[in-house]
Amino acid sequence: MEKPFIFINSAMSADGKLSTKERKQVRISGKLDFERVDELRAQADAIMVGIGTVLSDDPSLTVKSQERRAARKVAGKDENPARIIVDSSARTPLDADIFKKGEGTRIIAVSNSAPAEKVRKLEEKAVVIRTGTEKVDLEKLVRKLKEMGINTLMVEGGATLNWGMLSAGLVDEIYTFVGNLIIGGKTAPTFTDGEGFTEAELLGLELLSAKKIENGILLKWKVKKRN
């Protein structure tokens, strides 16, 4: 299948959580790790998050460094990569930060069951892509993104979207930054939620590198292809 190169970047606690049981964002990364994330954003053609992340964190998903934005301009690109929200029911608030901050394309991926009136309003602010009946069809979505010229796609969570992309076999590499804290709570989002694999379905990884950054560790993984 023709698809972009797809990698996930997430920061998790030492016990594998992405945020608290109230789905409140916590600072897991230190300054250097946020710099690394900014560099990854600047190199990507698009950044994708799930609607759960938009509703809980309201991220802007912009490139933070002025130098990196300027370098993108010199290379003939928009200051920010395309920002994509996977949002089956078109719940993205019309005043979400991704619409307010920075230049660049916004893409909202909805399913065919998303309410028409809300989709029309989103179309005034973003490119809307419809796939799937009840839930966005991630495979069709990434194929469409490739056709639109997106060759490198950075997925920044959250837990449910990570599962959707991994279980569909769409992810090439993963960066997990493991920070020096414990969050706990069986309902707190983990790196991968969703329904989970059976023993026969487990996804294998190859460790590409491990590096200490401040008080945490950055792991880079390659996802093994299933036969």
Ligand SMILES: NC(=O)c1ccc[n+]([C@@H]2O[C@H](COP(=O)([O-])OP(=O)(O)OC[C@H]3O[C@@H](n4cnc5c(N)ncnc54)[C@H](O)[C@@H]3O)[C@@H](O)[C@H]2O)c1
């Ligand atoms: N630490 C980090 O690096 C990091 C990064 C991002 C988010 N987070 C945290 O993760 C939490 C949000 O995660 P979440 O799991 O609630 O939401 P999410 O961001 O993973 O979004 C999930 C939504 O994506 C949509 N979706 C549509 N089609 C899908 C498909 N085919 N497969 C999967 N999802 C599909 C669904 O509407 C689903 O509700 C927040 O608490 C946020 O703070 C942490």
Ligand SMILES: Nc1nc(=O)c(N)c(NC[C@H](O)[C@H](O)[C@H](O)COP(=O)(O)O)[nH]1
């Ligand atoms: N890399 C990273 N380290 C963390 O410690 C942490 N809490 C997140 N969390 C991801 C977060 O949920 C947001 O989605 C975006 O990182 C916000 O992006 P903006 O700054 O608004 O562009 N990500």
